[in-house]
Amino acid sequence: MAKQNKGRKFFATTATAALVASAIVPVASAAEFKDADSISSWAKEAVQFLTDKGFIQGDEKGNFNPAGTLTRAEAAEILSKALDLKPTGTEDFSDVNENDWFYNAVLATSPELFDGMGNGKFEPKAQLTREQAAKVIVQGYQLTGKADLSQFSDASKASKWAVSYLETAVENGVINGKGSLLAPQDKISREEFATMVKRTIDAVEDVTPAVASVKGLNAKELEVKFNTAVDAKDAAMTTKYAIEGVAVTSAVVSEDGLTVTLTTDKELKLTNGKVTVKPIKTKADAKVLTEEFIKLLTFADTTPVSVNSVEAKGTTAIITFDEPVQSEGTVSLNGTELSKDRYTLSGKTLTIKGLTAEQTYKVDIVGATDFANNIANPIAVNFTVAKADVDSSKPTVSTAVNGTEITFDFSEELMKQNLDGNATTEEYAKVTVGSTVFYLTDADTKDVSDKTVFTINAKTALGTATFINTNIKVEGQKDLAGNAGDAFEFNAILTKDTTPATLVSASTKMLVADDVNSTTDVDALYLTFDEPVKVDGNLTLKTQNGVVYTAGKVTAVKADAGFDVDGNGKIEGAEKNTVKVDIDLDSNSTYTFELAAGAVKDLSKNVTADTITFNVTTGSFETTPETVTDSLVFGTTPVVVTDNNVFTVEYAADVTATATTEANYTLGGKELPAGTQLQFVDGNKKVRFTLPEGSITANGNYVLEAKNVVDTKGNTLKNGKATTQIALKENIAPVASKVTVVDSKTFIVDFTESIADQNTPTGLTVKIAGSTVKLTSAVAAGGNLTVTTKDHYALTDNIVVDFKSTNLVDANNNKVKDGSVSK
Structure with missing residues (x-):
């Protein structure tokens, strides 16, 4: 098994969109297992479902062995089938060879899902623990979310690498505790694993692209969050946004496309101010737009500026604040006030010059003021200046050819340049195929999560030939440090696609509550082919639940492949080859359909001449759970001070144990004093803070700030945080x-x-x-x-x-x- 230079990127799809049509792969029912009666009642549905899909099977004696433990090889086999993963590369495990029944499964799931055991081996017979199962399922299906594990008394026993996976698995209902225990190192049984995979499949839902939330960050910035990734170019247009009373001067899109930060021309201070976000193209499909969003927002920045980070290299230190700064006040270096020519202030960053590498410094900033005129407490930062990084290595490239597609995988990220003389679009490299010239651009990026990979389709270089043996040359590439890579040439055979597309899977999703007496319900039928296609033809119903329809019910289908099945804002993996058909389906039913001959055409215009027959089974419609928002706030009377050491904070709703977590608060801009005790009193709205003696050194109003606190319904803090002033007195006991x-x-x-x-x-x-x-x-x-x-x-x-x-x-x-x- 050859080790790859770079791990294959894993593209998860909705599990039900990857099912092989049952007309092609007949499978047995779980009821045929000899030990079917011993399967726990809570696991029967999951085992039946996964068995019907061909994802799990019994042993050579016809038993499922539900309470038996699951090995790494068996888990890899189940996940490779459920996720429709192809064996395209893995780690070089010394204990896996081509004769093993699990060889292809390991090849498809490693190292993305299953890591080696640290000894260069896969250890296929090793049993899977609960935390390991959570890891491979969460990674495989790319779930998001985070739960509070404090409800499990043994959560601290989870391995550090497993905590986030367990939290996500608990949050999504994939894994349950054992009473008050999480039991992270317990072995997973076969029926438990089946249940976890089925729950994961059930948890995947379509998402209508929309604005998820809008909130003011500070006096100059407003944050727009989307529930799906948006197109960076479209979302960066300031004309897409309108905020009452202020003008938007810039819109910065996050790398994942889920967040846009708006900067305003003057102080952002709103009282039921109207905020509008016009429809924006999504990242996965420019033809799909987000819904227009309108909200009345009340916001005022009352929080002083603070320091987020310090980066010091060479002769320069860059201090980054959490918001734009109007005035830095006075800046002192090692106790000496700096003159204005030693530093510059720009937006959120204060840059100090003239430093010495490997020296330690203390910077005091007194009187820093934001654009709401909030004055910060004195800020002190300590740092050591690191040596400047020097990148002198040239970028290298590896290549792969598939038909007429050529993939270039560079060793590091490249710099944009004007290589073609056209200033409109910048390029990363020039590619010559025979005598035909191509350029690598952002539009050619194969994987948005890997900026070093580009793919071009060079079919124009073939002309009228069905294949050519030609020279391919890539040149002009530079890394971000400006190091120029050497020109790279190789010979390859480019072959024009002459093979029609084939259907590899079909699945359904119930999008609305079922009404068997109505034919206007619009549900989804997903048809996944082995390559991108265009479908234009009739889909005919042949049978439903064993009933034959001689006349047939016909649905006209006209659609291009490429649909975001899992609703994650990206069209990736098998989704690029998937066509969505709008059709009325009944829940919990089995169908046979025929897609007319000649209805499917691939991008090379090859037509599928034969009728395509396939079976699908529907599930049930599931209502969307209650929406979680950032609506949690402090109560009407948020603070009651008992004495110099004790005060009580009240929230407007019942909160979780996150409200008694010391790390979720700051007092006077600093962490709570070591030894502070927090506990609920009089219910789950009030939290009593008991400060250690001697922790308050001066009388005054101290700002208490709460972050990461969640109420019992999952709602987070409004605008991400809550602040209140507390009048505290010095609490140092006289001696x-x-x-x-x-x-x-x-x-x-x-x-x-x-x-x-x-x-x-x-x-x-x-x-x-x-x-x-x-x-x-x-x-x-x-x-x-x-x-x-x-x-x-x-x-x-x-x-x-x-x-x-x-x-x-x-x-x-x-x-x-x-x-x-x-x-």
């Missing part, structure tokens, strides 16, 4: 520090800070020369304590004053700390 003798009956006790007046102190014991003495008076006044004894003492006598549960306090009502002071 007796010195005894000063005044005369033979009087002495004064000083403290680390002034104490409040008190005519009747309690919790006070005085020992002179080792014996407890009686006092005539003890009075706190003027910030210290004056004590008068009943009897005289000698100047040389030792005086010890003990404090225990005293009523002496400082100006902020902090009690004097228990302890002793002596002379």
